[in-house]
Amino acid sequence: MDNKLAMESRRSVLKKCALVTAGVAAASVGGRGSAPRAEAAPLVGGKGKAELPKARGPRLVIVGAGTSGLTIAKHAKRAYPKFDVVVVDRRDMYASCFTSNLWYDDLINLEFRANYSFLDAARNHKFVYFSATATGLDRAARRLYTNLGEIGYDFLVVAPGIDYDYGRIGVKEPEVEYALRTAYPGGFVMPTEHVTIRNKVHSFEGGIFVQSVPSGNYRCLPAPYERACMIASWFKRKSIKGKVLVLDANPDITIKAKGFHAAFDQLYKDIIEYKPSVEIKSVDVEKRLLKTEFTSYGFDDAAIYPGVRAGLLIEQMGLVDRQSPQKEARIDPYYYNVPGDEHVYVTGDARPMPYSKSANTANSEGAYVAKVLAARAQNKKIPWESPETLCYSMVNGSPTEAIAVDAHYAYDKKTKSFQFANVKLFEQRDHAMAEAYLEWARGLFRDMFA
Amino acid sequence: MREKSVLGLCAGLATVAVADRLVAGAVRRGEFTRWAEALLVDDAGKPLAARGLETAEALVFAYPYVSTPCFLMNLGAAASPRELSRGDGVSYRWPGGVGPAASLVAYSAICAHQLAYPSRQRSAISYASGANRIAGRSRVIVCCAHHSVYDPASGAAVLSGPAPQRLATVVLRYEPATQTLSATGILGAALFDDFFVAYREQLVETYGPGQWRRKVEGRTVVTPLSRYSKEVVSAAGC
Structure with missing residues (x-):
């Protein structure tokens, strides 16, 4: 049922987003050195696999390269080096939300908040950074859709932040x-x-x-x-x-x-x-x-x-708790997985627990969720830790x-x-x-x- | 000798029986790594006298690299040797304090949480000999950035805060006849590789290309933290 909803939701979203994403996808494909396409039809995700290095271990896909997503990417790989980690984010340039207020009074400069590269993070933490827009989810097939093709996963973390x-x-x-x-x-x-x-x-x-x-x-x-x-x-x-x-x-x-x-x-x-x-x-x-x-x-x-x-993606992927006034995800409050599905997790500010939606919460929570994922990949259990x-x-x-x-x-x-x-x-x-x-x-x- | 190969060797020797349980940890966590010995000297170049050393604030010296600062502290009371657990079932012996009163200890000053350290510009990590509100007690190493608190009297065990592991110990040799102190190696998990990745740009600028990864040889200068870093976020005040 959930899955059907997710697919339906995805279709309607795809329709809505077609105009927007078509331009992005075309530009990206062109940029990736493909031959020019004869047909004028827009390329919107879901057709074919994303061009990624072949997975060399259990694939952990993380949607969202914010505090939560990047923390999990780093620490999950450290806790369980067999993980093949892919981080998906539509952004190609980072600037933090935390400390942004200090910038208004010129107490810091923009470099302080933005001089950080996703490519450096990917190299240092041994993950694949894939700059694409997530467009849908098929939990039965364990497949994430993006505007640049689909990605199969063993574990998926969705960390889209807020809207x-x-x-x-x-x-x-x-x-x-x-x-x-x-x-x-x-x-x-x-x-x-x-x-x-x-x-x-x-x-x-x-x-x-x-x-x-x-x-x-x-x-x-x-x-x-x-x-x-x-x-x-x-x-x-x-x-x-x-x-x-x-x-x-x-x-x-x-x-x-x-x-x-x-x-x-x-x-x-x-x-x-x-x-x-x-x-x-x-x-x-x-x-x-x-x-x-x-x-x-x-x-x-x-x-x-x-x-x-919660970030609109939570609703689009069919992960929303319908009772939640802030449309946050329905997940296990201790282990962050979607109930009944230990392959899909929601973290960061889209979580339903009433924690303060702050960078330090996402960072400390991310270090813990990384351990949960590493344990689950090895069929182990770990005790809950508070963010x-x-x-x-x-x-x-x-x-x-x-x-x-x-x-x-x-x-x-x-x-x-x-x-x-x-x-x-x-x-x-x-x-x-x-x-x-x-x-x-x-x-x-x-x-x-x- | 490169740090990694030494660590690899130590880990290989010490952990044969538990190798399959360590996985990621094995290479990263040697117990003792011998580095070139360095005599601790004051800024005039004279050997530092172990008797009557400063007790109020930490003293800083570079070891084992010119760019990796360590804290030397006089705890004012003897620190006894003890067995330290590595967290994966393996334990190792921490030698305790040295010096006339067995009260001198030294640790890597790189915070085990998110690598705050004393640079020439600033330090958010320091030693509080007196009481401070974050730890609620005295004689602690506190990183003011995220409130990690370490106990220098027990091998820099984490007392509170987010640090996932203790600070690495700098093993000191004390010569009673001459009252001198020398650093001889690192005990426990040092984070030098992570440190170099995180600060490479800053270290190249501070020490010059190729210079930041030089090893300390022969002697190392000891400076009070308040003189070593321009701005210290003191544990006593943060």
Whole structure:
């Protein structure tokens, strides 16, 4: 049943994507040195095998070369060198989402976040990097479809990250959604959004800059507040008469509240205005108005963070949990496989467990899932390990000062859900944590790429 | 002699019986690797006197490569020898502290988690002789990047944090007559190959092409961490 759904879903997606992917596929095929094709028919995946080196061991295919996918690729190969690992990602250039806020205040340059090569990662960690778009899944045949052909697998990890859910801020029309995605991007999915936001901040000449915060388990809980600090720090540094208006759907700052409130009050008293419990119900893009049930907020510029959902691919592949409000995957919460199928796994921010959707979570979880895969390939079992969320937030740009939280997770039988465990909060901002923050990021980059 | 071949030899000798259980680990994890001996000297070139060595912060020296820094610490109390488990059923003997009070120990300063290390620009890994909030105790090596905590009194066992293994020990020889210290080899799993892959660009820039992989020969200079790295994220403060 699941499989049938997946196939159906794939067909409809293929139809939708045909126009987009045809151009990509044609260009890629041409680039790979094939003879020109006589027929004009677009080549869309599913026809024939992908051109890959022959598998020399159990094939582990990983969709998504983000923190989760790259961590798993490296550590699975180390834990079980017989694995033949293939990483599939439509991106051909990397730029991190983590630390992107620091870029808005020029505390780091773009190189810090983007000077990392998928090719180096593939060579260093002995996997095949295949730049293609995943288009469908046939779990019965253990076959992944891409726009550059199909790939058979013994184990498949799907780690597509998140997509936005504009429905959560009352946006139903595709035209409005498109206008928002383009003019006021959230800055939590595509690297190109970060460039847009930085350009906005650096060309801002005064007025109100809105940073919205969604409800739900959105990607990187402290990030919208950290971004407010970084934008405010930039305004301060450049003497821009701007205000950062933080419109939060939640009743209070969702994490490290004490540290953020202190920064808002002590460092940016006249710059940041924080409004809790502001649930955006609709957006008037033309008039630049965010509307709640009772009032509306005007803005000169904005980064509008709508709700999040698991990467669309999860739904397209038929892996979604239909009960999940954020359309996350249905998987075993301890071992990450699709129930009844020990060949398919979902990791990273598309997971349904209520862990913080952050890079450190994906990295520590990835190191564990790599061990699960290595064990499964050898018919062994390993005990569950909690991921760890060690998460820094820069609250001051000059001098640099950060706050942090370090947490694990434990299953609570009473509430039948995972809760934070062993939480350590470091909410007194200081410079040492700002330096540790940078080394934290460098460490993640090293783990993923070197 | 190349590190790999030495490790391979050690692993081959020590692990014949369990070879099929080790798979990936066998080549990577030799127990003791003998390297060219190096006398520890101060920055004036004089042999470092083991008596009365600094106890507040770690001292840094390069070993066995010019680009791989190690920490030397005076723990203020004797560190007894003990059996260390390698995690795969094999154990090996850690010799404990050396010096007049058997309180001097040395370890590779490359964090076993994600390879943070003391460079000339900065260090996120350091030794805290006093109490610190991450470890909740004193006399620990802390990597501030991801909060890995190691116990220098017990072969740098991981006390908390994400590090998957202990730091490699630098084996020291102490000459009571002259009060001198020499590094003689590495005990446990060093991560030099991973380190060179991760930092190659930086090492070429710092040490020059071909120079970064030179081995330390004869002597190695010992410098307090606060002077070795421009910016230290101190374990005492992070």
